[in-house]
Amino acid sequence: MNYIKLLNSAFSAFYFDDRLNPTHISLYMALFQEWNSSRFAEDFFVNRRDLMRAAKIGSKSTYHRCVTDLNSWNYLTYFPSNNPYKGSKIKMSIIGTSDEPDLGHYDPKLEQLAEQYHPIREPVVNQHRPTSGQALVSTINNNKQENNNKQPKARQAVLDFFIEKNFDANEGEKFFDHYENKDWKTSDGKAIRDWKALAVNWMDRTELFDQENRPNKKQAYHKEDNLRTTKTKDYGQPL
Known part of the structure; x- marks a missing residue:
């Protein structure tokens, strides 16, 4: 199993699945990144607010509808949480792969791959750790792109x-x-x-x-024309 193979399999499934809309795919990709961050664990906990922000979903009802659809269509298994301090649990489905090692076991190659796409050294943005000990991590990068056009080089x-x-x-x-x-x-x-x-x-x-x-x-021509005297005047006629 590797990141690229899993992602390619998912996109192949998306292509032939007419039930999906862009919001389903956006939410799946946000969940996939969280899965990647957890080193492709068998299951992991998520924060709804972080997922909505990453997937650009503005409505709670839209989020719940999409995650429920993905669960019904076997893209993942969704375990909703009733605890406000603990996120819901997600178990991602393995799409179109057969030569994968068991999930949840340490794999050095998988660890290196996950590190490549989500470095441990990178500071985590908006990290929350509730009293239950489950860390709810946002993988959103809020760094603004630097503007290189402030002044010319020469x-x-x-x-x-x-x-x-x-x-x-x-x-x-x-x-x-x-x-x-x-x-x-x-x-x-x-x-x-x-x-x-x-x-x-x-x-x-x-x-x-x-x-x-x-x-x-045109105005210049008329101005010049008005300066010309074209009429002949007879000063001998009585006034």
Whole structure:
């Protein structure tokens, strides 16, 4: 038994099972990750709130319906708990595999595989340990992705970006010098979060300024025409 083989077997079953909807599959995957975290134990305890968050399920009734369906359709065995301090117990079904070792026994290869996908050294997020001793562990990673576009690596990166947007490189020079002098901060002193978005805004404002200040040929023609004197005047006629 291994992680990839179990997962591939599950997806093969999903493909041919028209009873499933995306919420069933999302909940199964959240349960599968908890199973993986428990080193593929024969059974394990789960926290409903953590599972709902991992599976992106917002309704308790939807969660209970889906886990009951998965139980009825033999994807798992669900043992609900009436104890608020102890999670429900889940026993995952082995789908489409025959050459698997007995579950619940130590297997060095399985331990290494589980460590690869859920390292022991990784700090556990939102860990709760009730008085019964059963740890309810969330495997959700709340770390935000770092934004690498706070400021350009060099002047040339800005020029290349302006040229890529079919814009004059001289404007790129002005943009870079302007915000380099400001230490890449906004007018209110806050650090710029995305210089490319700021550059696009700079280009838009530049184009708008050019359009507003571009002379209107038709208006210029009439203005010039009105300055011309085309009528002949006879100063000999009485007023």
